[in-house]
Amino acid sequence: MSQYQFTLLKTYDSIFELAKDIYKYPGRFSNAFKTKELMDFIKEQDQKKYEEILKLRRKNYIPDVFLFKASYILNPHMELRYHHFIFKxxxxxxxxxxxxxxxxxxxxxxxxxxxxxxxxxxxxxxxxxxxxxxxxxxxxxxxxxxxxxxxxxxxxxxxxxxKEFIYEGVKYTDPKVFLQTRLTIKNLFDFARTFEENKAFFAWLKAIDQEQIIFRYKSLISLVEEKEQECVNNDYVNKQNKNSDKLAFFYKELESK
Structure with missing residues (x-):
C-alpha cells in the first residue's frame, strides 16, 4: 500500500488521515501540494480525487482557501477545519x-x-x-x-x-452596564474613537432587538453633521469630544428604555 512521507516523523497511509491534518500545517501543505510526491500519493489512492485536485490547482485560489477545498475533496466527512482552527x-x-x-x-x-x-x-x-x-x-x-x-x-x-456580549474578555448582558464601563476617563477616548468602525457593539444591539437605537443614532448624527460648520483646523480633542457625545447619546437612549 502506498504511503506519503510528510516529515521525518510523520507518514500517511491514507488521504483521509492526511486531510484531517491539513489545517494544522497550512504552510507545509501549501508547498506539499506542489510536489510530485504528494500528487502521486493522491493519484494512487483515488484517481477521481486526484483529478479534482488538479482542477482546483488551476483556479489560483489563495493558499488557505485552496487547502480548505482540497482537504474536503480528500475527506468530506470532517468537522469544519481552517488554518489552525477546528470547530466541532x-x-x-x-x-x-x-x-x-x-x-x-x-x-x-x-x-x-x-x-x-x-x-x-x-x-x-x-x-x-x-x-x-x-x-x-x-x-x-x-x-x-x-x-x-x-x-x-x-x-x-x-x-x-x-445574547451575552463579550468585550476584551468581560461578559455583559445589559448595554447600559457596558456603556457605563466605557464612559470613564480611563476608557472613554479609546472606545469613542473606534466603536463606530468596529461594529461589535452594533451587532449586539441588533441581536437583542435594540436595533431601533442604532437607526435613531445614525439619523441624529447625520443631521448634526450636515448642519455643523467644521473648522479647517479641527483639532484632536474636538474630534474626541464629538465621539464622546455620540456615546453619551447611546447611553441616554438606553436609560430612557
Whole structure:
C-alpha cells in the first residue's frame, strides 16, 4: 500500500488521515501540494480525487482557501477545519468570535469572505437539515456585502444564539452596564474613537432587538453633521469630544428604555 512521507516523523497511509491534518500545517501543505510526491500519493489512492485536485490547482485560489477545498475533496466527512482552527459545531465558531471581540480574526472572517462556511454547510447537507440556521447564515452573507465588520460580529449571534456580549474578555448582558464601563476617563477616548468602525457593539444591539437605537443614532448624527460648520483646523480633542457625545447619546437612549 502506498504511503506519503510528510516529515521525518510523520507518514500517511491514507488521504483521509492526511486531510484531517491539513489545517494544522497550512504552510507545509501549501508547498506539499506542489510536489510530485504528494500528487502521486493522491493519484494512487483515488484517481477521481486526484483529478479534482488538479482542477482546483488551476483556479489560483489563495493558499488557505485552496487547502480548505482540497482537504474536503480528500475527506468530506470532517468537522469544519481552517488554518489552525477546528470547530466541532457551528456554535463553537460563534463563541470563538465573541471570545476575540472586539478584535476580528482574519481567518474566521475568511469563512464569510470566501464563502467557505456556506460551502461547508451545503456539502454537509445542513442547508436542508438545519434550514433555520442556514437562513440566518445566508442573511449574514448578504450583510457582508454591505458591511463586512458588522456581518462578522452578526455571525457570532447567528451561530451562537446566547445574547451575552463579550468585550476584551468581560461578559455583559445589559448595554447600559457596558456603556457605563466605557464612559470613564480611563476608557472613554479609546472606545469613542473606534466603536463606530468596529461594529461589535452594533451587532449586539441588533441581536437583542435594540436595533431601533442604532437607526435613531445614525439619523441624529447625520443631521448634526450636515448642519455643523467644521473648522479647517479641527483639532484632536474636538474630534474626541464629538465621539464622546455620540456615546453619551447611546447611553441616554438606553436609560430612557
Amino acid at each position: 459545531d457551528y456554535e463553537q465558531i460563534g463563541k470563538q468570535i465573541k471570545k476575540y471581540s472586539p478584535k476580528i480574526d482574519v481567518y474566521i472572517q475568511d469563512l464569510l469572505r470566501f464563502g467557505l462556511l456556506e460551502e461547508y454547510m451545503i456539502a454537509q447537507g445542513d442547508n436542508y437539515k438545519k434550514p433555520e440556521l442556514y437562513a440566518r447564515v445566508k442573511k449574514v452573507i448578504d450583510d457582508y456585502k454591505k458591511d463586512k465588520n458588522l456581518a462578522y460580529f452578526e455571525l457570532a449571534y447567528a451561530l451562537d444564539q446566547s
